[in-house]
Amino acid sequence: MRHRPGLHRDLPHDRQKTKPARPMRHRDFDLDALEVFVTVAELGNMTRAAGQLGLTQSAVSHVVRQLETAFATQLFDRSIRPMALTAAGHRLWHWSKRILNDARQLPAVIGGKDAPFVPELRLGCIDTLAAPFMPRLLQQLRDGVPSFSIAAGLSRQLREQFMARRLDVIFTNESFDDMDQVDSARLVTEPFVLLVPRNAPEVADEAGLRALSQALPLIRNTADSSLGRMVDQHLRRLGLEIPRSFAFDAVDTMMAMVAEEMGWSLLPPTALVKSRQHLGRLRVLPFPAASFRRSIFVIARKGELGALPARIHKVGRGILTQGYFTELFISWPWLKPMIGR
Known part of the structure; x- marks a missing residue:
């Protein structure tokens, strides 16, 4: 049989020179057998197929x-000339063509640096960005990726899943600068803003922030979350040690608490977009002290997904710069110059 790229050859060129292949078990077949079958099916003659494949007719x-033994059915009707495929043979011919075509693409798909095909993309996203960002992202990626699985949660959880190879790409506020075999691309930088009940007084400076912290409890992220740690560290730098009253791992609940006048909070604008249904019942103010910001990064392993991580970053940037924050900018125009790369 002539060698064709992507197919392993172990069929005998002559049964007298080589031991016959081992008997097949049920559905236990190789690519060579499927190619022999497809050639016979398309030429309608075993002798002509043998000549084209470089085999003996008996092989x-x-x-x-x-x-036919493996599938326990007759694949050719030999009672007519030229012989023709049975219904079962036609089904096997159809699937064999697909299998052989996929097999020929394997070297490029598996080993190619810029392999265009990913059968399933496993994405992780921090909770504050997950919606509506992720649906918009998938809508633009689905033409090149047939299947997705999505995990949303805390940055620590996403890091653990990424390191265990249960996720391929993550959106997180950790840069992974401590890892050599990881590509990290900044997606967006955003400020923390102050969320207060609608009837709360203005908070124009650090003194106003201290007065607010004495009048109302701080609605926090949980201490094991990245946002929670960032807020606690920044408030300590300002000399604000605020007692713990409420801590949540979901920004939607935090904003609902502020809307119900249960306290005040600090969150980035992506969190406000995610839980925008509460915005009409609270006020958003600039953080009145030293600048307080965070960045979100796209993280992937070096060289494993070809050009796909760069495309994900480009699509993600497009989503965030083309109308994602429009509702916030209309209500609070001072926010617009504060969000960038």
Whole structure:
């Protein structure tokens, strides 16, 4: 049989020179057998197929009989000339063509640096960005990726899943600068803003922030979350040690608490977009002290997904710069110059 890229050859060129292939078990077949079958099916003659494949007629006939034994059905109607496929044979011909075509693409798909095909993309996203960002992202990626699985949660959880290879790409506020075999691309930088009940007084400076912290409890992220740690550290730098009253791992609940006048909070604008249904019942103010910001990064392993991580970053940037924050900018125009790369 002539060698064709992507197919392993172990069929005998002559049954007298080489031991016959081992008997097939049910559905236990190789690519060579499928190619022999497809060639016979398309030429309608075992002798002509043998000539094209560089085999003896007896070797071709042997392969066809093995397939019929493996599938426990007749694949060719030999009572007519030229012989023709049975219904079962036609089904096997259809699927064999697909299997052989996929097999020929394997070297490029598996080993190629810029492999265009990813059968399933496993994405992780911090909770504050997950919606509506992720649906918009998937809508633009689905033409090149047939299947997705999505995990949303805390940055620590996403890091653990990424390191365990349960996720391929993550959106997180950790840069992974401590890892050499990781590509990290900044997606957006955003400020923390002050969320207060609608009837709360203005908070124009650090003194106003201290007065607010004495009048109302701080609605916090949980201490094990990245946002929670960032807020606690920044408030300590300002000399604000605020007692713990409420801590949540979901920004939607935090904003609902502020809307119900249960306290005040500090969150980035992506969190406000995610839980925008509460915005009409609270006020958003600039943080009145030293600048307080965070960045979100796209993280992927070096060289494993070809050009796909760069495309994900480009699509993600497009989403965030083309109308994602429009509702916030209309209500609080001072926010617009504070969000960037």
